[in-house]
Amino acid sequence: xxxxxxxxxxxxxxxxxxxxxxIGSIVAAATSAVxxxxxxxxxxGTTACSVIAFVAGAIPNWTLNRRWAWQLKGRVDxxxxxxxxxxxxxxxxxATAEATAWTKHQATALPAHxxxxxxxxxxxxxxxxxILFVVRFAIYELxxxxxxxxxRPALRSRIQVLNxxxxxRTP
Numbered sequence: 001x002x003x004x005x006x007x008x009x010x011x012x013x014x015x016x017x018x019x020x021x022x023i024g025s026i027v028a029a030a031t032s033a034v035x036x037x038x039x040x041x042x043x044x045g046t047t048a049c050s051v052i053a054f055v056a057g058a059i060p061n062w063t064l065n066r067r068w069a070w071q072l073k074g075r076v077d078x079x080x081x082x083x084x085x086x087x088x089x090x091x092x093x094x095a096t097a098e099a100t101a102w103t104k105h106q107a108t109a110l111p112a113h114x115x116x117x118x119x120x121x122x123x124x125x126x127x128x129x130x131i132l133f134v135v136r137f138a139i140y141e142l143x144x145x146x147x148x149x150x151x152r153p154a155l156r157s158r159i160q161v162l163n164x165x166x167x168x169r170t171p
Contacts, residue, residue: 014141017069021137024064029129032057036100037122046100046121053125054093070145084144088136096128 036053040046062085066072076082103124110116 017141018137020069021065021140024061024069025129025133027064028057028061029126031060032129033122033126036125037118040121041115041118046104047097050093050097050100050125054089054096058089065140066145070140070147072145072147081144084139088139088144092128092132092136095132096125099124099128 032053035056036049039049039052044052066076066081072081100121103121104117107117107120110120
């Protein structure tokens with residue numbers, strides 16, 4: 001019974017998007033992790049490593065998500081897609097920078113010559129992505145790549161309700 005449901009889910013449009021999002025996220029995470037580890041190995045600070053590695057992974061992530069997972073083509077909705085993607089990415093970047101800085105501070109007791117520090121700090125970088133994986137999918141699915149803005153109509157509706165309530169008040 002569970003296997004049957006899983007098969008149907010996997011073949012559904014949502015299942016295909018989840019699968020493609022997962023593959024795109026793995027590609028982006030691998031790109032970011034390799035970039036981060038190399039830069040950290042060569043002595044860059046964790047914040048610089050996080051920023052550069054994040055941008056290195058964000059480029060294929062955006063392309064794979066928009067064009068492959070959600071199959072959006074044509075004109076980009078700048079406000080909803082680009083600005084929202086940048087905001088989500090910036091928050092993720094902030095989380096990775098903080099996590100890697102904390103891990104680097106904690107890993108000072110590890111011997112540097114075995115590469116254990118690089119492994120520990122890179123693992124914390126990837127852990128943030130793993131934790132935010134589902135949250136980011138939900139934001140992409142419901143807002144950024146949904147094909148329509150739900151925020152703007154919601155705000156209009158809220159304003160209309162407030163205006164109607166104000167008009168119905170007695171002085």
